[in-house]
Amino acid sequence: MLARIAHELFWLGRNVSRAELTARMIDGVFQADLQGRPDGPAGVTLSWEAVLAIMGSTSAGEQGAERLSRADTVALLSTDAGNENSVVASLERAREGARTVRDVISAEMWEAINAVHLGLADASIGVTGYGGPYSFVSYVKSRTALFWGVASRTMLRDDAYAFLDAGGRFESADMVLRMLRVALPAPGERAAGSPRDGQALALLGAVGGLQAFRRTGAAAPTATAVASFLLYTRSYPDSVAASIDAVRAALELADASPRASVPVLRLSRVLSDLDFRGRVGLGDGSELLEVCEIVGRELALADGDITDRYFGGVISPTHVS
Amino acid sequence: MSTAGSLTTFDEVFAADGVPRPYAQPLVDELERLGADSLVAAGALRDAIFMRQGITFDLTNPEGAVADRPFPLDLIPRIIPAAEWRTIKRGLAQRIRALNHFVDDVYHEREIVKAGIVPWTLIASRSHFARAAHGIRPPRGVYTHIAGCDLVRDANGAWKVLEDNVRTPSGISYMLENRLAMTRLIPSLFAHFRVRPIDQYPALLHAALRSVAPVADGEARIVVWTPGPANSAYFEHTFLARQMGVELVEASDLVVRDDVCYMRTTSGLARVNAIYRRLDDAFIDPLEFRPDSLLGVPGLIRAYRAGTVAIANAVGTGVADDKAVYCYVPEMIRFYLGEEPLLDNVTTYLLDDREQLELALERIGELVFKPTGESGGKGVVIGPATGEAQLAELALAVRCEPAQWIAQEVVRLSTVPTVAADGTLAARHVDLRPFAIFGDEIRIVPGGLTRVALEPGSLIVNSSRGGGSKDTWVLQDDADAEHDPPAAATFAPPALPDLRLRSWTGQAQQQQQQLLAPP
Numbered sequence: 126m127l128a129r130i131a132h133e134l135f136w137l138g139r140n141v142s143r144a145e146l147t148a149r150m151i152d153g154v155f156q157a158d159l160q161g162r163p164d165g166p167a168g169v170t171l172s173w174e175a176v177l178a179i180m181g182s183t184s185a186g187e188q189g190a191e192r193l194s195r196a197d198t199v200a201l202l203s204t205d206a207g208n209e210n211s212v213v214a215s216l217e218r219a220r221e222g223a224r225t226v227r228d229v230i231s232a233e234m235w236e237a238i239n240a241v242h243l244g245l246a247d248a249s250i251g252v253t254g255y256g257g258p259y260s261f262v263s264y265v266k267s268r269t270a271l272f273w274g275v276a277s278r279t280m281l282r283d284d285a286y287a288f289l290d291a292g293g294r295f296e297s298a299d300m301v302l303r304m305l306r307v308a309l310p311a312p313g314e315r316a317a318g319s320p321r322d323g324q325a326l327a328l329l330g331a332v333g334g335l336q337a338f339r340r341t342g343a344a345a346p347t348a349t350a351v352a353s354f355l356l357y358t359r360s361y362p363d364s365v366a367a368s369i370d371a372v373r374a375a376l377e378l379a380d381a382s383p384r385a386s387v388p389v390l391r392l393s394r395v396l397s398d399l400d401f402r403g404r405v406g407l408g409d410g411s412e413l414l415e416v417c418e419i420v421g422r423e424l425a426l427a428d429g430d431i432t433d434r435y436f437g438g439v440i441s442p443t444h445v446s
Numbered sequence: 447m448s449t450a451g452s453l454t455t456f457d458e459v460f461a462a463d464g465v466p467r468p469y470a471q472p473l474v475d476e477l478e479r480l481g482a483d484s485l486v487a488a489g490a491l492r493d494a495i496f497m498r499q500g501i502t503f504d505l506t507n508p509e510g511a512v513a514d515r516p517f518p519l520d521l522i523p524r525i526i527p528a529a530e531w532r533t534i535k536r537g538l539a540q541r542i543r544a545l546n547h548f549v550d551d552v553y554h555e556r557e558i559v560k561a562g563i564v565p566w567t568l569i570a571s572r573s574h575f576a577r578a579a580h581g582i583r584p585p586r587g588v589y590t591h592i593a594g595c596d597l598v599r600d601a602n603g604a605w606k607v608l609e610d611n612v613r614t615p616s617g618i619s620y621m622l623e624n625r626l627a628m629t630r631l632i633p634s635l636f637a638h639f640r641v642r643p644i645d646q647y648p649a650l651l652h653a654a655l656r657s658v659a660p661v662a663d664g665e666a667r668i669v670v671w672t673p674g675p676a677n678s679a680y681f682e683h684t685f686l687a688r689q690m691g692v693e694l695v696e697a698s699d700l701v702v703r704d705d706v707c708y709m710r711t712t713s714g715l716a717r718v719n720a721i722y723r724r725l726d727d728a729f730i731d732p733l734e735f736r737p738d739s740l741l742g743v744p745g746l747i748r749a750y751r752a753g754t755v756a757i758a759n760a761v762g763t764g765v766a767d768d769k770a771v772y773c774y775v776p777e778m779i780r781f782y783l784g785e786e787p788l789l790d791n792v793t794t795y796l797l798d799d800r801e802q803l804e805l806a807l808e809r810i811g812e813l814v815f816k817p818t819g820e821s822g823g824k825g826v827v828i829g830p831a832t833g834e835a836q837l838a839e840l841a842l843a844v845r846c847e848p849a850q851w852i853a854q855e856v857v858r859l860s861t862v863p864t865v866a867a868d869g870t871l872a873a874r875h876v877d878l879r880p881f882a883i884f885g886d887e888i889r890i891v892p893g894g895l896t897r898v899a900l901e902p903g904s905l906i907v908n909s910s911r912g913g914g915s916k917d918t919w920v921l922q923d924d925a926d927a928e929h930d931p932p933a934a935a936t937f938a939p940p941a942l943p944d945l946r947l948r949s950w951t952g953q954a955q956q957q958q959q960q961l962l963a964p965p
Contacts, residue, residue: 143945155629156626156629156630159633159636159641179942180945181942181943209947218947257634259629259630259633303942307940307942336691338691339688339689340691345649346649425943
């Protein structure tokens with residue numbers, strides 16, 4: 126298929142996934158924040174600073190000492206079209222991408238993503254009213270779920286689907302990894318009974334994995350237990366290992382010679398590394414943060430590899446109106 | 447039903463002069479800012495969310511038809527300041543400890559009987575006294591693993607215990623769902639308060655069940671046992687199983703072999719170590735209790751007696767929440783713990799006593815009459831709200847079986863502002879059911895289920911009879927902070943690379959250059 130189209134599909138997947146995970150994170154943190162202590166020590170909350178760090182949000186970071194209020198942060202991350210990391214900006218990019226590849230994706234998928242526009246124009250779906258971000262978040266969650274559901278039912282399992290899928294899963298691996306790097310205790314920090322346990326739990330709840338975590342066993346939901354779960358558990362679809370495996374599988378399908386594919390080989394290496402570490406874990410979880418950093422670096426490299434191998438020849442089209 | 451007009455009532459938000467109490471001031475300000483329209487809109491959203499999530503209950507109307515209704519959560523939270531909560535917490539812990547001693551005593555040495563404090567005839571005649579439990583001491587000696595006592599405030603604002611529930615108190619799921627719903631519906635109300643979180647309840651319950659489960663090695667397998675989807679509290683059973691990550695079983699899933707309880711799984715029988723059961727003693731084992739019970743597991747009591755499985759709450763605890771036994775709880779606290787009760791009972795008359803019976807029947811129109819063995823407001827007759835004919839019927843029933851009835855003074859329940867259909871506020875009567883968990887120690891989740899009578903002046907708060915509920919906020923103060931996890935004030939998140947937006951930054955620049963360069 127055309128490199129340009131593959132590139133658009135990959136990023137369509139990434140943007141939809143990013144919008145969803147950002148919205149979920151806002152939801153989880155907002156709720157934890159409400160019941161925490163607004164005047165400082167956060168017993169069981171993930172702070173908004175942490176969320177901004179996860180998003181690598183330069184727009185907020187550069188404001189330096191000036192701390193954003195809760196309402197400002199929610200707005201910045203959700204509906205602020207001027208912030209390129211906001212949910213709305215991600216959805217807008219996804220819509221633009223979908224418009225470009227309208228001939229490749231099914232009509233229903235296009236409708237699912239195009240309608241987001243109209244829905245967000247509805248005043249009752251704002252984040253600033255008394256209702257907070259709940260209706261916004263549930264709207265975004267349902268639209269993105271609809272998009273993926275329609276995609277899985279209506280799209281031919283060809284290269285196009287593979288790139289779309291790879292993009293979506295790549296983004297969830299990346300986002301979950303970012304969340305973990307913020308939620309895990311820093312080296313030297315007391316791990317047991319750490320307030321970060323609450324942060325990890327808020328994140329787990331946000332990605333919708335609370336129930337899955339509880340069903341895997343009776344481990345207490347400490348930061349390290351949650352992080353191991355989100356990192357290693359292949360049977361949980363949003364875990365880093367499962368997401369990377371899905372990206373690898375999708376690329377293998379789309380690649381004419383996967384055994385010679387740099388990104389496929391790299392992702393396979395990361396996966397076996399993850400499997401190995403998951404089995405020989407030190408028990409106290411002190412290695413988790415390091416694992417997250419290593420995997421994070423590898424993912425960034427894999428991102429470059431994917432671009433080089435599949436989208437290397439892409440020249441950004443010049444549109445003349 | 448008499449109305450609040452003539453008698454004084456304690457309002458928890460507004461003091462007698464109509465000025466908000468200091469801790470409630472921010473709430474009143476925020477409600478004024480929001481206005482009636484916002485409250486009406488939030489109410490519509492609430493009903494939509496609850497219907498969608500299936501958080502409903504069956505309301506039986508006078509014609510007998512059953513309708514599925516969204517759980518009526520009132521949008522104004524009920525606020526309990528930290529100091530008051532400390533009193534409640536200590537009082538409840540004391541009371542539950544005494545009740546636990548009492549259950550142990552009843553089925554073993556009967557010291558309280560020998561001491562002449564509670565008559566044995568009274569204990570043995572209670573409908574929930576379980577002979578089968580005689581001599582069985584469960585792991586750690588804990589019987590009342592899950593307890594929910596109903597508290598009310600009288601006209602002076604003093605907290606009193608109205609009822610004990612140590613069989614299968616329900617409502618915990620509504621307490622947790624109410625909080626979640628409030629954070630979604632009107633989060634701005636939280637802004638001015640430090641509300642203590644309650645979502646640790648399932649984890650506490652799981653830990654308590656684990657701590658009493660007899661298990662030689664490895665993980666304890668815990669199950670929640672439900673009578674089935676037809677039960678009105680089925681939502682709560684599924685909720686707790688899901689929140690704890692354990693199996694929800696029905697009787698047909700459990701089997702006892704050689705004094706060991708198992709559940710049937712796809713990979714054969716699996717040992718069960720602890721059962722959180724949500725059905726009454728009478729139904730759990732047809733070999734020991736009602737032989738016609740189809741909901742029971744034959745042989746379960748045998749396994750329980752052999753100590754291979756823990757049952758929460760223990761078999762036979764019903765004897766402790768009987769309403770006639772309730773009168774003796776303050777004495778129990780003195781007898782077993784050597785302490786003075788921190789929470790008082792509501793004035794109660796034991797009708798077994800001839801003198802009290804006559805006095806109570808003389809004032810039949812002023813008192814509340816309750817059958818002793820029931821729960822959930824079943825069979826309760828409120829004198830002032832009942833007609834002559836029904837009172838005569840009641841008098842007859844009481845005279846026939848005086849031991850099965852008690853009479854209580856009417857308590858003017860405290861009031862809290864509540865949203866009416868048009869968004870305006872009006873005072874309505876409330877009670878409170880906090881939930882305690884007894885495993886290693888007694889833990890009481892800060893808050894509880896506040897039930898509210900939605901009819902003006904009504905004192906009936908049961909949701910099956912038109913009552914609603916409120917989210918209950920226990921405020922945090924600095925004395926609590928010592929027990930909470932240490933602060934993460936110095937927390938500085940690591941710097942992560944920016945999110946990427948496109949793969950072709952290089953080419954975008956190239957393109958830009960093309961555009962900038964003159965052709």
